[in-house]
Amino acid sequence: MTGRWLGRAATDEKAAERRLGLWLCAPAALIMLLVTGWPILYSLLLSLQRYDLRFPRDREWIGLANYGAVLTDGFWWNAFWVTVLVTVVSVAIELVLGMLLALAMYRTLVWRGAMRTLVLIPYGIVTVVAAYGWRYAWTPETGWLAGMLPEGSAPLTERAPALAIIILAEVWKTTPFMALLLMAGLAVVPGDLLQAASMDGATAWQRFFLVTLPLMRPAILVALLFRTLDAFRIFDDIYVLTNGAADTSSVSLIAYHNLIGGLNLGIGSTMSVLVFLTVAAVAFAFIRGFGISTPGTQGGRG
Amino acid sequence: MERTPRMVARWAVADLLVVLYALVPVLWIASLSFKDPATFTDGSFVPRRWTLENYSGIFDNPAFVRGLVNSVGIGLISTFIAIVFGTMAAYAVARLDFPGKNVLVGASLLVAMFPQISLVSPLFQIERALGLFDTWPGLILPYITFALPLTIFTLSSFLREIPWELEQAAQLDGATPFQAFRQVIVPLAMPGMVTTAILTFIFCWNDFLFAISLTSSDRARTAPATISFFTGSSQFEDPAGSICAAAVVVTIPIVIFVLFFQRRIVSGLTSGAVKG
Amino acid sequence: MRGTFGRSRPCAAGAAGLVLLAGVAAGCGGGTSGPPTINLYNAPQENIGRIVARCNRLAGGRYRIALNTLPRDADGQREQIVRRLAAEDSGLDVLGLDVTWTAELAEAEWILPWTGSYERRARQGTLPRTLETATWNGRLYGAPYNSNVQLLWYRSDLVPEPPATWDGLVRAAERLAAQRRPHLAEVTGAPYEGIVVWFNSLVASAGGSILNPRGDAVALGAPALRALGVMRAFARSRAADPSLSSMREDDARLAMESGRAAFEVNWPYVYASMAAKRPKLLPHFRWAPYPGVTGPGRAPLGGANFGISRYTEHPGEAFEAALCLRDPQSQLVAAVNDGLPPTIRSVYDHPSMAKAYPMRQAILDALETAALRPKTPTYQNVSTVASNVLSPPAAIDPPRTEERLRELISDALQSRGVLP
Numbered sequence: 002m003t004g005r006w007l008g009r010a011a012t013d014e015k016a017a018e019r020r021l022g023l024w025l026c027a028p029a030a031l032i033m034l035l036v037t038g039w040p041i042l043y044s045l046l047l048s049l050q051r052y053d054l055r056f057p058r059d060r061e062w063i064g065l066a067n068y069g070a071v072l073t074d075g076f077w078w079n080a081f082w083v084t085v086l087v088t089v090v091s092v093a094i095e096l097v098l099g100m101l102l103a104l105a106m107y108r109t110l111v112w113r114g115a116m117r118t119l120v121l122i123p124y125g126i127v128t129v130v131a132a133y134g135w136r137y138a139w140t141p142e143t144g145w146l147a148g149m150l151p152e153g154s155a156p157l158t159e160r161a162p163a164l165a166i167i168i169l170a171e172v173w174k175t176t177p178f179m180a181l182l183l184m185a186g187l188a189v190v191p192g193d194l195l196q197a198a199s200m201d202g203a204t205a206w207q208r209f210f211l212v213t214l215p216l217m218r219p220a221i222l223v224a225l226l227f228r229t230l231d232a233f234r235i236f237d238d239i240y241v242l243t244n245g246a247a248d249t250s251s252v253s254l255i256a257y258h259n260l261i262g263g264l265n266l267g268i269g270s271t272m273s274v275l276v277f278l279t280v281a282a283v284a285f286a287f288i289r290g291f292g293i294s295t296p297g298t299q300g301g302r303g
Numbered sequence: 304m305e306r307t308p309r310m311v312a313r314w315a316v317a318d319l320l321v322v323l324y325a326l327v328p329v330l331w332i333a334s335l336s337f338k339d340p341a342t343f344t345d346g347s348f349v350p351r352r353w354t355l356e357n358y359s360g361i362f363d364n365p366a367f368v369r370g371l372v373n374s375v376g377i378g379l380i381s382t383f384i385a386i387v388f389g390t391m392a393a394y395a396v397a398r399l400d401f402p403g404k405n406v407l408v409g410a411s412l413l414v415a416m417f418p419q420i421s422l423v424s425p426l427f428q429i430e431r432a433l434g435l436f437d438t439w440p441g442l443i444l445p446y447i448t449f450a451l452p453l454t455i456f457t458l459s460s461f462l463r464e465i466p467w468e469l470e471q472a473a474q475l476d477g478a479t480p481f482q483a484f485r486q487v488i489v490p491l492a493m494p495g496m497v498t499t500a501i502l503t504f505i506f507c508w509n510d511f512l513f514a515i516s517l518t519s520s521d522r523a524r525t526a527p528a529t530i531s532f533f534t535g536s537s538q539f540e541d542p543a544g545s546i547c548a549a550a551v552v553v554t555i556p557i558v559i560f561v562l563f564f565q566r567r568i569v570s571g572l573t574s575g576a577v578k579g
Numbered sequence: 580m581r582g583t584f585g586r587s588r589p590c591a592a593g594a595a596g597l598v599l600l601a602g603v604a605a606g607c608g609g610g611t612s613g614p615p616t617i618n619l620y621n622a623p624q625e626n627i628g629r630i631v632a633r634c635n636r637l638a639g640g641r642y643r644i645a646l647n648t649l650p651r652d653a654d655g656q657r658e659q660i661v662r663r664l665a666a667e668d669s670g671l672d673v674l675g676l677d678v679t680w681t682a683e684l685a686e687a688e689w690i691l692p693w694t695g696s697y698e699r700r701a702r703q704g705t706l707p708r709t710l711e712t713a714t715w716n717g718r719l720y721g722a723p724y725n726s727n728v729q730l731l732w733y734r735s736d737l738v739p740e741p742p743a744t745w746d747g748l749v750r751a752a753e754r755l756a757a758q759r760r761p762h763l764a765e766v767t768g769a770p771y772e773g774i775v776v777w778f779n780s781l782v783a784s785a786g787g788s789i790l791n792p793r794g795d796a797v798a799l800g801a802p803a804l805r806a807l808g809v810m811r812a813f814a815r816s817r818a819a820d821p822s823l824s825s826m827r828e829d830d831a832r833l834a835m836e837s838g839r840a841a842f843e844v845n846w847p848y849v850y851a852s853m854a855a856k857r858p859k860l861l862p863h864f865r866w867a868p869y870p871g872v873t874g875p876g877r878a879p880l881g882g883a884n885f886g887i888s889r890y891t892e893h894p895g896e897a898f899e900a901a902l903c904l905r906d907p908q909s910q911l912v913a914a915v916n917d918g919l920p921p922t923i924r925s926v927y928d929h930p931s932m933a934k935a936y937p938m939r940q941a942i943l944d945a946l947e948t949a950a951l952r953p954k955t956p957t958y959q960n961v962s963t964v965a966s967n968v969l970s971p972p973a974a975i976d977p978p979r980t981e982e983r984l985r986e987l988i989s990d991a992l993q994s995r996g997v998l999p
């Protein structure tokens with residue numbers, strides 16, 4: 002008797018929990034669905050068609066032919082590997098630099114408020130303008146950085162220097178994003194754990210690597226995941242600095258040229274879908290490989 | 304940690320390096336904004352001839368001022384709503400069990416990952432059909448949408464770290480679930496909330512793609528977009544001085560916003576609920 | 580941040596709903612009675628407000644022109660216009676269109692042809708070359724508003740006699756370099772429309788063209804090989820700026836104004852800029868016709884035309900408005916104040932043109948033989964692939980480059996293949 006009563010109460014509780022969960026998620030889910038549902042579906046459908054906006058009469062379904070055309074094209078793969086290079090290098094630098102910045106922002110004994118604010122300024126500046134700033138800085142004669150290089154060199158016109166400048170601009174701009182997420186992660190590491198460790202004789206390095214970092218793992222992985230997803234879609238910096246000259250195009254830039262410049266909705270959408278699939282694969286790798294548990298796979302009522 | 308003069312000095316040096324990293328390129332942009340146009344190409348970091356005409360010029364431009372107003376309004380509203388909806392969803396994802404949880408997480412990642420340039424044209428058509436084109440909601444809705452994934456992920460990962468026992472203890476003490484949430488969870492989740500609020504606001508404030516494509520007049524056009532409408536004195540001239548001046552001006556509200564909120568990032572710890 | 584639980588939820592939803600309603604209400608402000616509004620979409624231009632105000636006065640209540648600005652860069656303008664035309668947006672009426680967009684927009688049937696008395700009035704007194712830029716398949720699709728040609732600008736204190744050919748230009752620069760004096764010749768060599776413009780004029784000056792007259796197949800051939808040779812030689816000579824492959828019009832202007840260049844090939848706006856920024860250099864800042872290859876040079880032709888959107892709800896008023904916006908008086912204001920050379924012959928003789936355009940005769944002469952860019956609906960594609968192949972100019976190998984251009988442009992004409 003009591004057992005059944007307890008059982009029913011438990012079921013009611015479960016049902017209430019489900020209802021509550023659904024209600025809480027509803028606004029977010031609804032907005033995301035309404036705003037991006039049709040556009041994403043439309044893009045997918047377009048990638049299966051031959052559709053140039055200027056020749057609407059030639060529109061037709063061609064299955065995966067667009068994918069074949071893009072995946073066998075030299076321009077695409079060039080852009081792809083450039084994007085991979087820029088992503089890997091810049092995210093790696095940003096992780097280390099971001100951690101250093103996070104430590105500085107969090108632990109500094111002086112000017113704490115000012116530090117935390119100033120560090121965010123690069124991230125807060127309009128990207129296009131920051132990119133223009135870098136462009137002028139590296140233009141011979143006009144810029145102060147160009148003046149430090151040997152006479153006659155124009156770094157933005159050659160592939161390797163241009164890529165280095167792009168990575169520099171990207172790292173400068175988005176490291177604060179990492180730093181902020183990492184600092185929030187630092188903030189939840191309990192101070193007394195570190196105290197206990199230091200009383201046990203651990204050095205600062207050991208405290209950092211054996212206590213702080215493991216406790217920060219969720220924050221690090223979220224920061225890495227989102228930063229990588231964003232880095233792969235780099236656009237503004239390259240658009241302003243070189244517009245893809247000297248083979249420095251990224252996948253987003255080449256998709257833009259085809260979709261908006263060439264008005265080739267079929268090819269452009271195909272590129273978008275391919276970018277999405279790559280990014281999704283990266284996210285999947287993070288989630289499975291690094292063991293970042295998706296929110297919701299643990300926790301709850303203990 | 305003891306505050307010996309040596310430690311203070313060490314931190315001061317470290318801070319200085321950080322500040323240099325963050326500010327030198329910004330100072331370069333500021334310097335370009337103060338440079339007299341005739342000396343624009345002289346390659347020096349500090350302007351040889353100073354002028355304020357770039358700044359007076361942009362404030363004489365009603366479109367730019369209106370753009371600032373739009374940016375502030377749209378940014379604040381989008382951030383507020385995104386944090387509200389995002390926290391609700393993050394709590395559900397972190398704490399509760401319900402069907403479709405993984406679908407929601409996957410879908411929000413999908414939204415975060417799909418290249419936005421492909422979404423602009425269909426979104427434009429939808430907004431025109433609904434009459435939302437060139438209006439505040441026309442920008443607010445996409446901004447909320449693209450801010451939600453990061454919000455949900457960050458906040459749910461924060462909320463998951465907070466032990467469920469804390470809420471239970473508060474409820475046993477007689478608090479309603481809502482009170483338990485507000486008094487126990489919110490302070491602990493504050494670092495995450497403030498962080499995402501800052502990042503969301505910056506995203507809304509600096510977005511260019513949607514601001515350009517989903518507006519056609521200064522009714523809803525935000526400040527970064529108005530920058531690309533500045534006139535040079537001829538069709539080929541980039542009004543670089545005005546652009547840099549506008550960039551400096553556009554950055555100031557961000558600085559204020561962050562200054563205001565950065566204190567709260569660590570305030571949650573001092574409430575002491577985590578101990579024990 | 581307040582808790583978002585329980586009873587706050589409806590509040591949040593309610594607040595969001597109110598915002599939406601307010602926005603939609605603000606958006607649906609239309610439906611007023613009165614004269615029809617003609618929406619003009621034009622590139623940013625400092626004095627267009629004056630021109631619009633005058634035309635509104637002259638309209639006498641029959642219509643009212645509302646000025647909407649497009650982004651400053653041509654690609655951004657095209658993006659906005661095309662997006663809205665493709666969506667059959669009825670909010671566009673008169674459009675300020677770059678000369679290279681005519682074929683594209685006309686073929687897609689997004690702009691209306693000019694016929695009858697409108698066509699007659701648009702053609703009256705207008706320079707023939709500019710009318711050609713607005714023509715596609717024998718029909719007129721725009722009323723020329725302003726025009727532009729590139730001239731060779733040089734420092735008369737360094738170079739007494741301007742060179743007439745590109746080879747001569749290179750030789751003059753080498754001479755100056757040997758004397759350790761400013762010797763650079765600025766050209767737009769960045770991988771964008773600018774380098775295609777340069778290449779197109781070189782091919783035309785060599786007696787050829789990029790596409791055949793119908794615009795459906797590649798021509799190139801021997802004149803193109805000649806042109807490519809000129810580009811390569813120029814890029815490898817002392818005349819070329821080290822930043823040649825990232826130079827755009829404005830970079831060239833800045834280099835000339837800073838004094839380190841002796842020549843530049845650019846649009847006439849640089850004269851007004853030099854007058855304002857470096858008045859001391861102005862007396863030595865002279866102009867000459869565009870350098871040739873085998874004979875006289877054929878200058879690049881730019882400019883803008885007013886087109887009428889196919890989806891306008893007031894075509895009659897839109898045509899009238901466009902005609903007023905580009906009539907001699909309007910063009911005079913644009914020319915003297917905004918640096919946009921006129922397309923109507925009589926405007927050049929107006930007294931106020933003398934001070935702002937001492938080079939107006941050179942412009943008129945250049946307009947007689949200026950080289951139009953290839954006319955094809957897929958011009959954007961052609962330009963994108965061409966600029967990718969041609970940049971950097973120093974790496975050009977004429978036979979191989981010509982072949983690569985032929986291959987890629989053929990694909991681009993069919994809108995096949997991937998753009999870089």
